[in-house]
Amino acid sequence: MRGSLIIVAFFIVGVLMGRFIEMPAFVTEQDPTLYALYVLMFLVGISIGSDKKALQALKQQNLRIVLVPLGTILGTLAGSAVISLVLKDRSLTDCLAVGSGFGYYSLSSIFITQYKGAELGTIALASNIIRELLTLLAAPFLVRYFGKLAPISVGGATTMDTTLPVITQSSGKDYVVVSIFHGITVDFSVPFLVTFFCTI
Structure with a gap:
């Protein structure tokens, strides 16, 4: 929860600075978000590649574990x-691009801003932060009424890091490996799906 609030605080500070303070030309005329994206992708690769315990634990799981992230991806895209039928001012591909962030606000919002502009990028950022906060705040409720896989699916790409503790507490330690695998798989899909929906 604290990490999400810090991200929101940085975003608000950035908006206020951009609105009320004249920023240097290299920040506004060039595109620093592209370089931030390169660094972010590099760090994501390191994070996934260095998690040897998670990869070892996956070998002991049944192949049905693959259905959890697949269900999350298909369910999110369907939603x-x-x-998009309700939001008349947004196209189907816009809504699918935002949904394809799966809670990975830093990466997806940068991609969407690059391809579709700052307005949709900001919508993606807010949408994905809300998804993470919903998981952090409602995990016990989700387990009680929808089952132990529910907070994992709602958490999207965050289930391997920021929402893992609350998922472990609510769903139980038996679901830790499922949560990590789910997070890695959904996380990996974000750049491909977001780019795909932004460019078609």
Whole structure:
């Protein structure tokens, strides 16, 4: 929860600085978010590649574990498509691109800003932060009414890091490996799906 609030605080500070303070030309005329994206992708690769315990634990799991991230991806995209019917000012591909962030606000919002502009990038950022906060705050409720896999699916890409502790507490230690595998798989899909929906 604290990490999410810090991210929101940095975002708000950035908006206020951009609005009320004249920023140096290299920040506004060039595109620093592209370089931030390169660094972020590099760090994501290191994070996934260095998690040897998670990869070893996955070998002991049944192949049905693959259905959890697949269900999250398909369910999120289906929900995004339905929402596009209500939001008349947003296209189907816009909604699918935002949904494809799966809670990975830093990466997806940068991609969407690059391809679709700052407005949709900001919507993606807010949407993905809300997804993470919902998991952090509602995990016990989700387990009680929808089952132990529910907070994992709602958490999206965050289930291997920021929401893992609350998922472990609510769903139990038996679901730690499922949560980590889910997070890695969904996380890996974000750049491909977001780019795909932004460019079609």
